Amino acid sequence: MLNSQLEILAQGHAYLEGVTKEDYSQVITPNFISSAGAHMRHIIDHYQSLMTGFSTQKVDYDYxxxxxxxxxxxxxAIKKIAEITTWIEQLSPDDFNKPLSLSSEVSIKSKNVQTVTTSLARELIFVGSHAVHHYAMISQISFAQKSQLDQSFGLAPSTATFLRENSQPAQPKSMQN
Incomplete structure (x- = not known):
């Protein structure tokens, strides 16, 4: 699990190393309402909320x-990704099941905060998936800017597995077992 998080963060780092400051902060209207930088900041905010929440045992992604x-x-952003990477590298599998309290607003009509019990493992899965989702948005912004990104940037792990499995040549039925 920790390695998968490091892979996700490495993708973000690679993107940040290659993007210009102008492209990073550009909002391409009317197709997009936020910049790649806004998406990256949002990703980083979630990881930082988890880091803080792990130390206090209270996670709040709304902050x-x-x-x-x-x-x-x-x-x-590269500096923050490095800080998050260092934090993840210091975690151990023993930390995965430590209980955390998660608070989140759940309504757009009125303030309604719900609190549930979760774990570091569950929240690492969430922030990683959340990052990949926003990488996909950044990928679309980059495409509109005519930039080239790695084909796997913003690709969900289950989609990558599907593509790998379906790109292999078919085996004769006698070999399938």
């Missing part, structure tokens, strides 16, 4: 920084 250097500077 976000919004705006700021991470949203406008690939270099600032």
């Amino acid at each position: 976000r920084l919004r705006g700021g250097d991470i949203e406008n500077s690939p270099t600032a």
